[in-house]
Amino acid sequence: MEKKVRKSIGTGWSMAVQPAFIIGTCNEDETDNFAPITWVSATGTDGDHYMLVISMFGTKRTKLNALRDRKLSVNLVSRDMLPLMDYFGTHRAENGKKDGMAYAVSRGEKVDVPVLDESPWVYECEVEKAVGTGASSTFFCPIRNVQCDARLNPENTFDVDLTKLDPVIYSGKYHSIGAYLGEIGDFSK
Numbered sequence: 001m002e003k004k005v006r007k008s009i010g011t012g013w014s015m016a017v018q019p020a021f022i023i024g025t026c027n028e029d030e031t032d033n034f035a036p037i038t039w040v041s042a043t044g045t046d047g048d049h050y051m052l053v054i055s056m057f058g059t060k061r062t063k064l065n066a067l068r069d070r071k072l073s074v075n076l077v078s079r080d081m082l083p084l085m086d087y088f089g090t091h092r093a094e095n096g097k098k099d100g101m102a103y104a105v106s107r108g109e110k111v112d113v114p115v116l117d118e119s120p121w122v123y124e125c126e127v128e129k130a131v132g133t134g135a136s137s138t139f140f141c142p143i144r145n146v147q148c149d150a151r152l153n154p155e156n157t158f159d160v161d162l163t164k165l166d167p168v169i170y171s172g173k174y175h176s177i178g179a180y181l182g183e184i185g186d187f188s189k
């Protein structure tokens with residue numbers, strides 16, 4: 001196996017990418033707000049119950065809404081949604097309603113949050129706790145419902161074909177996912 005020639009580049013890096021998500025929250029006046037947040041991970045609780053772990057830096061409406069309202073939707077961004085994500089991410093709710101692009105919104109089935117009709121995979125979450133680290137807040141969000149594109153039909157959490165979800169991957173630049181490579185165990189037989 002080839003030894004990679006690496007160099008130390010300091011600590012100011014956060015490249016730990018996941019599919020990109022748009023977070024949906026309720027404003028104080030009960031209108032909807034959406035913003036992309038890509039610092040999203042997951043952790044377990046008991047059995048097959050999971051929480052999303054979502055981090056937000058600075059001051060933004062999405063963060064204020066999550067702290068106040070204690071619920072949010074987490075909408076996976078497929079490649080066809082990239083213009084919408086780019087729009088939501090380059091506009092701040094404090095500068096006015098984000099109505100410069102057309103998009104359709106429904107309500108969650110288990111949690112009363114706005115969800116994006118275009119997304120192929122949506123988590124409906126409550127916010128159980130928020131932990132502050134400097135200018136960032138990290139939200140621990142029990143998943144109360146998952147909505148999945150009916151054409152996918154995964155059997156369990158290890159059976160999701162990411163090439164079909166076609167997510168946008170973001171790490172300062174936008175990428176799409178590469179090829180399907182195989183399953184756990186395929187490479188160590």
Ligand SMILES: Cc1cc2nc3c(=O)[nH]c(=O)nc-3n(C[C@H](O)[C@H](O)[C@H](O)COP(=O)(O)O)c2cc1C
Nearest residue numbers: 035036037038039056057060061062089091092093
């Ligand atoms: C692709 C993308 C990913 C982003 N990821 C994050 C993130 O993980 N955490 C965060 O706090 N802000 C993130 N942002 C910034 C917010 O989306 C941005 O500040 C947005 O305008 C906030 O809108 P709001 O004020 O309506 O909440 C991201 C922006 C883009 C375009």
